[in-house]
Amino acid sequence: MKYQVFPMEEYRKWMSQAEEDLKTAEILHENGRYYASVFFCHQSVEKALKALLIKGRKDPGKTRSLSDLLEMIELDLGIQITDDVRKAANQIIPHYTLSRYPDVSNSLPAQIYHVEIGEHVMRSCKKVLEWLNQSLQ
Known part of the structure; x- marks a missing residue:
């Protein structure tokens, strides 16, 4: 496995x-x-979850699924995911595709996203990252 050495x-x-x-x-x-912004929130959480798996010497693979990564952390590392963290991650998940592709929502992402959605996803992102940082200590 490529993450075993360093x-x-x-x-x-x-x-x-x-x-x-x-x-x-x-x-x-x-x-x-x-x-x-919401797409980069997803990217931030995805990479941080993968970092935790790598630190635990587990290969996160190529998945982009926050749900799959959380499940791997729970099963492979034995770290319990709180309901709040799981809920926050679930708030981010749809925006991975919805924020980028007009055919997903039948509208232009640039037109359907507004400050309230952005703030909601940003709060969810920071909640997951805060939990992750606490898990690393």
């Missing part, structure tokens, strides 16, 4: 990119690009 080095790379993606989400949100 898991801390790989973990740091994935966490650093997760933090960069969160910063990007915040900048996009501040500039009214809510559809793009």
Whole structure:
């Protein structure tokens, strides 16, 4: 497995990119690009969850599914996922595709996303990341 040899080095790379993606989400949100902001929220959470798996010497694979990653963390690492964290992740999941593809919602993502949706997804994102940081201590 590719993460067996230097898991801390790989973990740091994935966490650093997760933090960069969160910063990007915040900048996009501040500039009214809510559809793009929520996508980067998903990216941030996805990479942070993968970082946790890598730190635990587990290969997260190529999945983009936050649900699958949470399940892997629970089953493979023995870390319990709280209902609040699972609920927050579930609030983010639909935006992975909905925020990017007009055929998913039959509308332009740039037109259907607004500040309230952006703030809701940002709060959910930060809730999952906060839990993750506590799990790493």
